[in-house]
Amino acid sequence: METVLCPDPVIKCPDLPCKAEQYVAPCVGRPVDLVFLLDGSERLGMDNFQHIREFVQKVADRLVLAKNKNDQMWSRLALIEFGKENELRVAFNLTHNREVVAAGITALPYLDSSSAVGAAITYSIDHILGKGRSRKTRRGAEISFVFITDGVTDSSSLDEAVSAMRREQIISTVIATGSDVDNDILNKLVMNDQEAIFKGEKLSDMLQPSLFDRFIQWVC
Template sequence: MPVCVSEPAVASCVQRPVDLVFLLDGSERMGVENHRRAKEFIENVARRLTLANGQSDDRNARIALLQYGSKSEQRVEFSLTHNLTVIADSLAGMSYMDSASSLGSAIIHAVNNLVIRLARRNAELSFVFITDGITASDSLEEGVSAMRRAEGVPTVIAMGTDTDQDVLRKVALGDTSAIFRGEDYATLGKPTFFERFIRWVC
C-alpha cells in the first residue's frame, strides 16, 4: 500500500519542531494567477502540517510569510504562527505587489525581523523560496550569508522554464535536490508534487 510508505515521513513531522519561513516573489514576472496559486499552496501546506499547539509549544510546525519586491519593499504578511485562522485570513487579504525583485534584501529582512526575534531555538529553521531566481544581484551574497549564519535550511520552488539556475543554486546552498521544479505554477496543486514537498520539509 503506497499510503503506508509515506506515513513514517509524515509522522516524523508531527513531533519534530520546524519553523517554516516562506519567501514569496511579488515581482511583476510572477503574475496575478501564479501568485494566487502560490498562496493556495502555502495555505494547503499549513493545513497539511501539524501546527504547534501554542506559542510555547516546542514541537510541531509554525509558519511565516514574507512577500518581497524591490529592495525597499519587504512585507511580512504574517509572522511565525501556529494559528491556522491567522494564516488563512492573511493569505485571503494579501495583495500582489507587482514590483521588482530583490531576493537578497528579502532574506536579510526575514532573518532580522522573523528569525532573530521569533524563531524557536530548538526548531529546524526552513526557508522556502517561491521564485524564478531572476532578481537584483546586489545583497544576494549578503542574504545567503545571513541565512547560513541563522542555520537556515533552504528549499527552492522554481516553476516554469525561464529561471536563473545560478541564483537558484546559490540560494539552495548548492544542494540541487533542494530545488523543486515544475512546468508551471499549476504543478503546485498536483498531489505528487505536494506530497514530495511535505516529505522534504518534514
C-alpha cells in the first residue's frame, strides 16, 4: 500500500505519513475500542496516579479517534478505576469525544484502596462493552483491555474473568512498574503473552518516547 500510494513520499505525497514506521498514523483504517483498567490501590500512590492521568491523556492525543458516534472506524477509549470488589469509578465509557476524555481524566478521584481485578474485568465486559441489544462496541472492532497494575490484588474470580476475556476475544496488555510485582497475576492478565507486559522502574517511564511509542504500536 505504501509503495502504491507513496512511491515518492517527499515529492508526491508530502502530507501523508509514509516515510517511516514511526510516522504511520496509529490505528488507521480499522476500529479499535480501547478500555483502560486502572488499579486504584494504596500501593499505587498519588504521584503514580497523576502519571497515569497524563499517560491516558497522551494516548488520547496520539490516537486518531472516531469522527462521531456512528463512525465505524478509528479508535474509542474508556477508562475505569477499580478498588476492592464493587468499588469502581468510571471516568468515561467508550467515547470518541476528546472533551469527555479530558474531563473524565481530570475528575477521576484516587481511590487509595485495595483492589480486585477479577471483579473489574467482569464489570467492564458486562457494562463497558455491554451484551446483546445493549452491546456498546462496534461491529468488527478490536477490543483491547489495558491493565495498569502491579498485580498485587485480590485474585478471587480472576480465572473466570480471564476466561470471559477469551470468549469475548479481548486483547489484553499490562503496564506495571517497579520490582515488587506479582508476575503470576500479570501473566494471567495477558494470557501468557510476555510481549504484552510493559515494565518500567516507575510509571513516569511510560511517558518517555521509547516506551510510549512502543505501546502505541502494540495496541495498534
